[in-house]
Amino acid sequence: LHLSGNNLKTDGVIQIAESLRNRSTLRIINFKRNQITCEAGEAIASVISNNNRLEELYLSGNRLGSGAIKIATALKSISTLKLFVLHNNNSCEEVGVELAAPISANSLVEKLWLSGNHLGSLAVVIVNALKKLKELDLNDNG
Numbered sequence: 001l002h003l004s005g006n007n008l009k010t011d012g013v014i015q016i017a018e019s020l021r022n023r024s025t026l027r028i029i030n031f032k033r034n035q036i037t038c039e040a041g042e043a044i045a046s047v048i049s050n051n052n053r054l055e056e057l058y059l060s061g062n063r064l065g066s067g068a069i070k071i072a073t074a075l076k077s078i079s080t081l082k083l084f085v086l087h088n089n090n091s092c093e094e095v096g097v098e099l100a101a102p103i104s105a106n107s108l109v110e111k112l113w114l115s116g117n118h119l120g121s122l123a124v125v126i127v128n129a130l131k132k133l134k135e136l137d138l139n140d141n142g
Contacts, residue, residue: 001020001026001028001029001030002028002030003016003030003031003034004030004031004032004033004034004058005032005033005034006034007034007035008031008034008035008036009034009035009036010035010036010037010039010040012034013031013034013036013040013043013044014039014040014043017040017043017044017046017047018043018046020047021046021047021050022050023047023050023051024050024051024052024053025051025053026047026051026053026054027053027054027055027056028054028055028056028057028058029044029047029048029051029054029056029057029058030056030058031044031058031059031062032058032059032060032061032062032085033060033061033062034061034062035062035063036059036062036063036064036067037062037063037064037065037067038063038064038065038066038067038068039067040064040067041064041066041067041068041069041070041071042067042070044059044067044070044071044074045070045071045073045074046074048071048074048075048077048078049074049077049078051078052078052080053080054078054080054081055080055081055082055083056081056082056083056084056085057081057083057084057085058083058085059071059085059086059089060085060086060087060088060089060113061087061088061089062088062089063089063090064086064089064090064091065089065090065091066091068086068089068091068099072099075099079108080108081108081109082108082109082110082111083109083110083111083112084109084111084112084113085111085113086099086113086114086117087113087114087115087116087117087137088115088116088117089116089117090117090118091117091118091119099114099119109133110133110134110135111133111134111135111136112133112135112136112137113135113136113137114137114138114141115137115138115139115140115141116139116140116141117140117141118141119138119141
């Protein structure tokens with residue numbers, strides 16, 4: 001599902017996410033650059049937690065902020081995720097703490113892009129636990 005750059009905004013993404021809630025076969029979900037705010041986090045998390053084949057998740061260029069915490073919690077239920085893109089979402093260290101456990105639990109993650117999120121040193125916790133990591137972007141997280 002590729003819906004990047006469509007200016008869907010929070011309400012549009014929530015509506016789409018609700019219609020996808022029972023689809024468990026999506027391999028790619030791409031909601032990047034859609035002006036999504038934290039309110040969409042729960043709806044996106046619902047889609048993620050009901051999907052047992054998700055390999056790639058793109059959420060960059062939005063304004064998820066603390067909404068990324070709900071998404072991070074949903075990632076605990078995914079064992080197939082290989083690429084997670086959350087750069088430039090105005091997230092904070094609190095989100096970094098919540099991301100650490102589910103991302104670390106998923107040993108298949110090969111590519112992790114978290115630049116521009118103000119995660120600080122907590123990004124290191126995530127990195128240390130990833131076994132198959134091949135690509136990492138942590139620019140601008142100070």
